[in-house]
Amino acid sequence: MRAMPSLLDRRLIVVIGKGGVGKSTVAAGLALAGARKGKRVLVAEVNARERVSVLLERRPVGHEIGQLEANIDAVNVEPRAAMREYALMILKFRSIYNAVFENRMVRYFLRAVPSLAQLVMLGKILYHVNETLPDGRPRWDLVVLDAPATGHGLLLLRLPQVLATSMPSGPMADEAHKMHQTLIDPRRTAVALVSLPEAMPVNEAIELNRQLRDVVGTPPAALFLNGYVRPRFSPEERERLRGAPGPLADAAQAVLSRELRAELSERYANKLAVDTELPPILLPFLFTRRFGRAEIEQISQIVESA
Numbered sequence: 001m002r003a004m005p006s007l008l009d010r011r012l013i014v015v016i017g018k019g020g021v022g023k024s025t026v027a028a029g030l031a032l033a034g035a036r037k038g039k040r041v042l043v044a045e046v047n048a049r050e051r052v053s054v055l056l057e058r059r060p061v062g063h064e065i066g067q068l069e070a071n072i073d074a075v076n077v078e079p080r081a082a083m084r085e086y087a088l089m090i091l092k093f094r095s096i097y098n099a100v101f102e103n104r105m106v107r108y109f110l111r112a113v114p115s116l117a118q119l120v121m122l123g124k125i126l127y128h129v130n131e132t133l134p135d136g137r138p139r140w141d142l143v144v145l146d147a148p149a150t151g152h153g154l155l156l157l158r159l160p161q162v163l164a165t166s167m168p169s170g171p172m173a174d175e176a177h178k179m180h181q182t183l184i185d186p187r188r189t190a191v192a193l194v195s196l197p198e199a200m201p202v203n204e205a206i207e208l209n210r211q212l213r214d215v216v217g218t219p220p221a222a223l224f225l226n227g228y229v230r231p232r233f234s235p236e237e238r239e240r241l242r243g244a245p246g247p248l249a250d251a252a253q254a255v256l257s258r259e260l261r262a263e264l265s266e267r268y269a270n271k272l273a274v275d276t277e278l279p280p281i282l283l284p285f286l287f288t289r290r291f292g293r294a295e296i297e298q299i300s301q302i303v304e305s306a
């Protein structure tokens, strides 16, 4: 059996986890790491608010693909723009598109059937994963999908399979089937879980891992434990801090709180390793006034060496 390509050598990385755990941070870090390796990267967000360009301190790109910087393009995928673009890519003929997709019924459907909107957004992204240039090379070497939080993200990944099996056979079912094949192909696609060393995000990551394995058929390839805090003091030193006298007591308490965070970080890393069978990649909590490009650079270095 051939060895599985490393994370950055896949064609698609789907970053998924509970809300606020650092998905966009990891997605931006992966993009930088990929670009440093000379890959042409496309970062796709499917959120209402564009985050990756902000984290990388670049101008927003919006709903059309635009360049963030050398080797990194980005797009904030939105249903209607995706529908238009996807339909044009598939149908090729603008006149048909205009007749079919600019009409009020379709707009109505996109709003009324959220799964259709989701399918179109995912379809556009997977199209780019497999898109080639006239000379046969892939247009992008790596697509990073900053997926919606837990439940919505899972739904997005399940959708092609659900639709492929529930729709009557025909072009739509074929399309959904092809999308599912791309998602479950470990040579092309990797799912990366993100968690924080806290109870709820960890439980969600464990549950997500189970569902991705058992229901979607995409066992995660990597697990990032973000916001990791390492201990600074030995148990003996901590004991002495506990007895700090008078004016130092508050400062000692602050240090001890941080040490507790470190203890929890380690405990949750162990729990995740046992329950998901993935060795967590530890991303440190970065104490900074403004979380931006410099921090993403740091994260990307760790991502790259992991």
Ligand SMILES: Nc1ncnc2c1ncn2[C@@H]1O[C@H](COP(=O)(O)OP(=O)(O)OP(=O)(O)O)[C@@H](O)[C@H]1O
Pocket: 018, 019, 020, 021, 022, 023, 024, 025, 026, 047, 051, 149, 226, 227, 228, 283, 284, 285, 286, 287, 291
């Ligand atoms: N390693 C870290 N150290 C310190 N702060 C961090 C770290 N990672 C993320 N943050 C902070 O948490 C914020 C949220 O991170 P991010 O936007 O990546 O989360 P998310 O999972 O994408 O959130 P959402 O679910 O809303 O999309 C960041 O803007 C940053 O301020």
Ligand SMILES: [Mg+2]
Pocket: 023, 024, 025, 047, 051, 146
């Ligand atoms: Mg985000």
